[in-house]
Amino acid sequence: MDISGIRKEYTRGGLSRCDIPPDPLALFGKWLTEAVGTEQIAEPTAMVVGTVSADCRPSLRTVLLKELREGKFVFFTNYESRKGRQLADNPHIALSFMWYPLERQIHIEGTAERLPAEESDAYFRSRPLGSRIGSTVSPQSRTITGRSELLRAYEEMRDEVEATGKPVERPAHWGGIEVTPLRIEFWQGRENRLHDRILYTLQADGSWRIERLAP
Ligand SMILES: Cc1cc2nc3c(=O)[nH]c(=O)nc-3n(C[C@H](O)[C@H](O)[C@H](O)COP(=O)(O)O)c2cc1C
Numbered sequence: 001m002d003i004s005g006i007r008k009e010y011t012r013g014g015l016s017r018c019d020i021p022p023d024p025l026a027l028f029g030k031w032l033t034e035a036v037g038t039e040q041i042a043e044p045t046a047m048v049v050g051t052v053s054a055d056c057r058p059s060l061r062t063v064l065l066k067e068l069r070e071g072k073f074v075f076f077t078n079y080e081s082r083k084g085r086q087l088a089d090n091p092h093i094a095l096s097f098m099w100y101p102l103e104r105q106i107h108i109e110g111t112a113e114r115l116p117a118e119e120s121d122a123y124f125r126s127r128p129l130g131s132r133i134g135s136t137v138s139p140q141s142r143t144i145t146g147r148s149e150l151l152r153a154y155e156e157m158r159d160e161v162e163a164t165g166k167p168v169e170r171p172a173h174w175g176g177i178e179v180t181p182l183r184i185e186f187w188q189g190r191e192n193r194l195h196d197r198i199l200y201t202l203q204a205d206g207s208w209r210i211e212r213l214a215p
Contacts, residue, residue, distance in 0.1 A: 010103040010189025015196035024184040024200035024208055025071050031104060031186070032097075040101035049075070050094035051086040051112075059086070065097075066123065072178040073108065074115060076123060078140035080173045087112050093179055103189035108181050115176030124170035132168040133157050185213070 021027055035044035045065040052058050061083060067074040073095060078084055087093065095108040114120075124132060137153035144150060161168055181202070188196040195215035200208040 009191055010195065011191060012103045013188050014190060015186060015188045015198050020198055020210060022208060022210075024181070024186070025068065027186060028106065028184065029068070031099070031102075031106065035097075035099045035102060035104075038101060041099055044099065046097075047073075047075070048096040048098070049083060050096070051083045052090050052092060053086050054089040059083070065095075066176070069115075069119075069178060072180050073110075074176050074178045076120070076174070076176050078135065078138070078174050079114070080142075081140035083141075084177075087177065093177075095179060105187040107183075107185045107187070108179065109183040110179045110181040112177050112179050115178050117175065120175030121170050123176060124174070129158075129161070129168065132170075133161070135174050136168060136171045190215075 019027075032044070035041050038044075043064070046062050047065050048060050049063050050058055050060050059082065063075040063077060065073055065075055079088070091111045091113065093110060093112040095106075095110075097104075097106040099105070127135075133154055137157055138150060157168075160166065183202070184200045186196075186198045186200075190196055193215060197213040197215055199211045199213050201211070203209055
């Protein structure tokens with residue numbers, strides 16, 4: 001298959017001065033609402049998360065954005081996973097939303113920290129029982145002998161919970177990460193590869209510098 005000839009013109013929209021509010025979170029909220037509103041995007045809250053190890057090697061994976069909290073982007077994960085361990089060593093993080101049907105991309109760079117425990121507890125309690133048990137028994141990112149090991153741990157815990165009625169509380173290894181954005185770039189595809197790129201950079205006084213970048 002020759003993929004070199006696959007080409008698409010981007011014509012769905014544009015970002016002109018009047019579309020650019022002083023606060024990038026307002027624009028993020030607008031685009032997120034539009035992404036959730038279109039039925040063409042299977043997982044509109046999915047974002048690719050980039051972390052960097054202590055020896056400066058980058059890695060990526062997809063997670064789901066669960067909340068925008070006081071201007072911070074929140075997702076939930078296993079703190080002992082590969083990403084969790086990398087973030088403990090190096091809090092610099094990058095997030096990427098790619099909404100192909102809208103010809104839009106948003107790149108966010110910032111710093112990550114753990115969500116306060118009470119807030120992780122509250123979110124954990126809101127999850128279905130199966131997900132709570134799953135994230136308790138899964139040693140995310142570690143090698144396991146096979147799927148049966150995981151299923152055995154899941155069934156053991158589920159049976160115990162059913163027999164005792166014990167609540168499944170959040171394990172210490174699982175919780176929220178909140179990302180404070182320092183740089184947010186909005187990309188809207190345009191004709192002839194002359195795409196719109198609007199970059200917001202956080203300033204020392206808390207305001208955002210706004211620049212247009214060449215595509
Ligand atoms: C659509 C999608 C959503 C996902 N959501 C999450 C999530 O919210 N949290 C999470 O820890 N992993 C999520 N994953 C799994 C991660 O991509 C990844 O496999 C896992 O977190 C382990 O990553 P790590 O070994 O780099 O730490 C999701 C995967 C996909 C494809």
